[in-house]
Amino acid sequence: MSVAPWLFSSLLAVLLWGVSMFLPKLAIRRLPALHMTIYSYSIFMLGAVVLQGFYGFHIDFDSKGVLLAVLVGVLGAVAQIIYNTSLSKSTLAYNVVITSLYPAVATLLAFVILGETLTSRQVAGIILGICSLILMVKASDQKTES
Amino acid sequence: MIKKLKASALFAPLTALLLWGLWAFLPKLAMKQSMEPHSVIFYEALGGWCSILPLLFYIKEPLVRDKKAVGIIFCGTSFSLVAILCYYTALKIGPVATVSTITAMYPVIVVALAWIFLKEKMNGRQFVAAAMAMVAIYLLAG
Numbered sequence: 001m002s003v004a005p006w007l008f009s010s011l012l013a014v015l016l017w018g019v020s021m022f023l024p025k026l027a028i029r030r031l032p033a034l035h036m037t038i039y040s041y042s043i044f045m046l047g048a049v050v051l052q053g054f055y056g057f058h059i060d061f062d063s064k065g066v067l068l069a070v071l072v073g074v075l076g077a078v079a080q081i082i083y084n085t086s087l088s089k090s091t092l093a094y095n096v097v098i099t100s101l102y103p104a105v106a107t108l109l110a111f112v113i114l115g116e117t118l119t120s121r122q123v124a125g126i127i128l129g130i131c132s133l134i135l136m137v138k139a140s141d142q143k144t145e146s
Numbered sequence: 147m148i149k150k151l152k153a154s155a156l157f158a159p160l161t162a163l164l165l166w167g168l169w170a171f172l173p174k175l176a177m178k179q180s181m182e183p184h185s186v187i188f189y190e191a192l193g194g195w196c197s198i199l200p201l202l203f204y205i206k207e208p209l210v211r212d213k214k215a216v217g218i219i220f221c222g223t224s225f226s227l228v229a230i231l232c233y234y235t236a237l238k239i240g241p242v243a244t245v246s247t248i249t250a251m252y253p254v255i256v257v258a259l260a261w262i263f264l265k266e267k268m269n270g271r272q273f274v275a276a277a278m279a280m281v282a283i284y285l286l287a288g
Binding site: 006012015016020035039051054055060066071072075078110121122125131135136138 | 156158159160161162163164165166167168169170171172173174175176177178179180181182184185186187188189190191192193194195196197198201202204205209210212214215216218219220221222223224225226227228229230231232233235236237238239240241242243245246247248249250251252253254255256257259260263264266268269270271272274275276278279281282283284285286287
């Protein structure tokens, strides 16, 4: 049985992300959301510099690539600020389930910009994702009302 | 007022969803410019750090120093950094849709941890919604 070489990296990312998305809920009880984001990104910057050490401080430079990567950082930071603020007001499960549907956005962007094929199965996934989002919001509203 | 509050409760995670969708997609374009994953992480960190710096002036108060909380954030951010490196490495050689979809299965772990350690419980409809979201993600891997 052959396993795609990227599968191990993907599965390790799932595990580490799972834990890293859980931990902020513990920290948010002791720190304001914005303070948490500042700490988080400062540690991330420090970690990114340390990581370069493992690669002999060889940092590629391509003006377009750098611009895109910086944009990734900006978008991620804005998303993190919004997420942390939301996390201090509602449950972890509510926030995590809704934001976990980001692959639907990434899939649509890959289809529109990169021309990657969009299968009928993926279209069904996007529709089901939207339905789950609506149901999650309605179910959470009901819980709040009751 | 209550309606506004509900709208804002949805607005935040939805905006994060859209931004993270872009966040998940754009590295593929950056790596198409022959950049290695670790380099993308460096510039990403730089971009993110520069974006949050203005917050220091906005909050106008000294940062709360809570050793336990900072320690927790340190662990979370370190895990996140390694997760991003794994994600970009997979993204460089695998298709965007499949890789971003598999990695988006992390809520299963988060919900389980929230249930075990925070005693967060989901009602029946929330559980169905979460299951539907996971099936949707599975289908997206198409």
